[in-house]
Amino acid sequence: MNTHLRLVPVVAEPRPQKHFCGHCGTEPEGDVFGRVCESCGLGVLLSANADVAPGPDSPFMIVDGSLCVCAVSRVAEELLGTDETAAVNRHLSEFLVPADAEAAGADNLMDLVINAASDASEARVAVVRPPDEFGIRFRVQVGACGPPRAALLVLSDGWD
Amino acid sequence: MPAGGMHIAPTLPIAVRTLKTSEAAALLNVSPNTLRAWERRFGYPQPQRSPGKHRLYTHGEVAALRDALHEGLSISSAVSRAREALSADTNVLVGALHSFELERADGAMEAALALRSVERSVEEVLLPSLRELGVRHGYDSAPWAFAARWANDWLQRAQRLAPPPTRPASVLIGDATRDDLDPDSLDVRALELFCARAGARVLPLPVRGISGLPEVLGAFAPHAVVIAGGHVPDDDVARWAYGVRSAAGPLPIALFRRGARDDRVRTTGARILADSPGDAHREVMGMIEARQSRPAVAAPTPANTEIGMEAEDAPELRRRSVGL
Numbered sequence: 001m002n003t004h005l006r007l008v009p010v011v012a013e014p015r016p017q018k019h020f021c022g023h024c025g026t027e028p029e030g031d032v033f034g035r036v037c038e039s040c041g042l043g044v045l046l047s048a049n050a051d052v053a054p055g056p057d058s059p060f061m062i063v064d065g066s067l068c069v070c071a072v073s074r075v076a077e078e079l080l081g082t083d084e085t086a087a088v089n090r091h092l093s094e095f096l097v098p099a100d101a102e103a104a105g106a107d108n109l110m111d112l113v114i115n116a117a118s119d120a121s122e123a124r125v126a127v128v129r130p131p132d133e134f135g136i137r138f139r140v141q142v143g144a145c146g147p148p149r150a151a152l153l154v155l156s157d158g159w160d
Numbered sequence: 161m162p163a164g165g166m167h168i169a170p171t172l173p174i175a176v177r178t179l180k181t182s183e184a185a186a187l188l189n190v191s192p193n194t195l196r197a198w199e200r201r202f203g204y205p206q207p208q209r210s211p212g213k214h215r216l217y218t219h220g221e222v223a224a225l226r227d228a229l230h231e232g233l234s235i236s237s238a239v240s241r242a243r244e245a246l247s248a249d250t251n252v253l254v255g256a257l258h259s260f261e262l263e264r265a266d267g268a269m270e271a272a273l274a275l276r277s278v279e280r281s282v283e284e285v286l287l288p289s290l291r292e293l294g295v296r297h298g299y300d301s302a303p304w305a306f307a308a309r310w311a312n313d314w315l316q317r318a319q320r321l322a323p324p325p326t327r328p329a330s331v332l333i334g335d336a337t338r339d340d341l342d343p344d345s346l347d348v349r350a351l352e353l354f355c356a357r358a359g360a361r362v363l364p365l366p367v368r369g370i371s372g373l374p375e376v377l378g379a380f381a382p383h384a385v386v387i388a389g390g391h392v393p394d395d396d397v398a399r400w401a402y403g404v405r406s407a408a409g410p411l412p413i414a415l416f417r418r419g420a421r422d423d424r425v426r427t428t429g430a431r432i433l434a435d436s437p438g439d440a441h442r443e444v445m446g447m448i449e450a451r452q453s454r455p456a457v458a459a460p461t462p463a464n465t466e467i468g469m470e471a472e473d474a475p476e477l478r479r480r481s482v483g484l
Contacts, residue, residue, distance in 0.1 A: 022234050034189045035229050041194035042201060044234055062233045071234030085202060088236040150233050 018053035022046050022071040023084070025056045043071070048152050052123045052143030060154040062145060065117035067092045067110060070150055079155065080130065096153070099129035099137045112142040116151035128155075177219040178208070184217040188226050204239045208277060220275025221246065246275060246284075253289040257307040258296075265310055278318060278357060282350050283438050286311055290346055299343050312340050315349040319356050326359035329448045332382035332404065332411075334367040336397055336418065337389030344417040347437050348388040351416060354441035360448075367392050367400040374407035382408055383448045386433070386440075388416040412447045416440050 019032050023043025037043045046062070047053070054060040059076035063069055069092060072084040080087075080095055087095065098109040112124050123143035129136055138155045145152035184205065185192045195217075198204065205222055207215035224242040232238030249272040256264035272281040290311050297303040333352060337345045348364075355362045363380050365373075367387065385404055387397055401413065414431045431447070433440035 036188070036190050036194065036235070038191075041190065041197050042235055044229065044232055044238070046233065064233070070232075070237045084234065084236045085239075088234065088240055146233075148231060148233065 016050040017047045018050040019045055019047045020053050020055075022062055022073070024074055025054045025058055025060065027053075027055075040074075043073075046145045046147070046152075048143055048145035049123070052141060052145075052152060052154065054152070054154045058154050058156070060152060061092075061095070063092050063113050063117065063151045063153060065114055065150070067113060069095065076155060094131065096128040096138075096140070097131050098126065100127035109140075109142075113151040113153070116142045116144045117149060178216040179219055179222055181207075181215045181217070184222045187222050188229070198235060198239075202235065202239045204243065218276055218280075224275070249275070249285045250289050250292075253285055254292050257289065257293055257310065258303070260303075260306055262310055266314070269314060279354055279438055282315070282318075282353065283436065286314065287346060287350060287437075291343075294343055299341070305341055308341050308346065311346050312349055315346065315353055319349075319353045322353065322356040323359070325356075325361045328383075328452070329358075329360040329445065330380055330382045330384075331355050331360050331362050331444055331448070332377070332380065332385045332408075333362060333364040334385060334387040334397070334400055334404070335364050335389060336367045336387055336392035338391040342389060342391055344389045344391075347417055347435075350437035351386070351388065351440055351444075354437055355444060358441060358445055360445065367397050370400060370403045373400075373403045377404065377407040382411060383451065384444055385411050385413045386416050386444060387413065387418060387430070390417060390419045412451055414440075414444060414447065 019028050020026065021028070021037035021040060021043040022045070024037060024040040026037065026039045028038065028045060032045055035044055037045055054073065057075060058073065059079040060073045061069060061076055062071040069087045069090050072080070072082060072087045077083055082095065092110070092113060096109070100108070109126050109128060112126055116124075123141055126140050126142060128138050128140045138157060141154045141156070143152045143154070144150070179187065181192045181195060184207075185195045188195065195205075196215075199206065205217050205225060207217045210216050221242070224245045225238060228238040228241035228245070229235075232241060249268055252271065253265055253268035256262075256268055269281060269286065272285040276284060290307055293307045294304050333348065335348060337348055339345070352362045352364055361380070363376075363382065365376070382404075385401070387401070404411070412431070414433050416433045417435060418432075431443070433443050
């Protein structure tokens with residue numbers, strides 16, 4: 001056996017990253033120096049994989065590993081009928097609950113969020129609804145963002 | 161150290177480091193407009209106003225927000241974290257008084273003063289901490305007595321260090337609390353402190369003391385009267401108010417922490433001040449300024465006027481003023 005042969009981890013291609021404002025979703029122009037969005041002044045600049053990162057019209061939330069809401073985008077405020085200042089530090093389940101009858105369990109959404117906030121897993125998709133609404137469902141893409149590391153939940157009503 | 165014993169007062173750092181809008185914005189690496197937008201949306205950082213009405217931010221608040229922004233995922237969560245950092249002073253003060261450690265309690269207030277003005281330190285740290293202790297132990301308990309004595313002592317020390325009066329405003333405070341252990345007593349002391357720091361002369365007198373009142377008021381010449389506290393019965397307060405009116409003439413009168421007495425206010429014209437000493441002192445100073453800016457009219461005589469009321473209404477109102 002050749003002692004010079006050894007196992008090395010597969011080096012994945014770095015995924016393209018995109019910066020966005022945690023409130024208005026706008027991508028900053030040029031290099032990012034500050035922490036605060038220069039466009040709206042009401043959000044912190046974060047980054048995520050480009051295929052997960054929201055756009056200016058996307059409703060999205062940012063949730064930490066303890067399932068506490070950390071940010072609610074301007075569009076999500078309107079969609080969920082809440083205000084970021086009132087939503088911060090509250091549990092995700094006060095705003096969204098799983099609505100997918102096919103999901104493995106009621107905790108599926110929470111598992112996805114915790115995984116996204118704690119490791120670099122692929123973005124996953126789930127179906128959710130507001131806790132007291134039964135006629136409304138959203139598709140939610142759960143990915144990672146940061147810093148600091150957290151789960152990014154981008155809502156949409158598309159079913160492709 | 162025993163609760164009632166002599167206590168060496170540490171120096172109270174009255175001057176708080178403040179930043180102008182441009183300086184605060186530079187520290188946070190945002191524009192001044194963004195800082196003002198945060199004030200509107202999040203209520204933080206909450207600036208004071210300079211004599212020229214410019215915003216003055218407390219350095220501690222801005223620094224706490226700057227640190228929180230490094231770890232925050234949104235401005236809201238950073239503001240929440242910064243507020244938590246500032247509220248730690250309250251927890252320290254409650255803990256110190258709960259374990260009867262006076263030096264640590266003084267230290268907690270010094271830490272609070274490093275981040276806030278005296279007024280905000282009192283309103284955001286001292287008074288909430290004492291309220292928490294009162295609710296936790298009961299207002300007739302020994303731990304409350306211990307904490308209340310310390311807080312009274314602290315407020316009196318702060319008042320001794322207040323700058324000398326700088327404006328022609330004298331406030332007579334009719335103290336209607338039971339004693340230093342009355343739950344309202346600390347708010348009344350805070351009101352005295354804030355008025356004094358606003359440049360007014362302040363004279364607190366117990367509302368049960370009528371004798372010799374004309375001599376004292378002749379020397380003090382108050383511009384406004386505040387009846388503070390809810391322990392002394394209305395009849396006693398009305399007698400004292402009549403004595404004040406007889407000695408000092410018609411004066412604006414206000415009630416502070418005397419409970420909801422809307423019916424009585426209607427009959428006497430007394431104004432109910434906000435429960436917060438900070439808001440109340442601004443209202444008192446506003447009353448005095450409004451009165452001083454009013455054009456001079458023929459002065460009614462004490463014998464036919466009610467405190468703060470028009471002369472023609474006086475006889476009927478005087479009869480009803482027992483309900484003060």
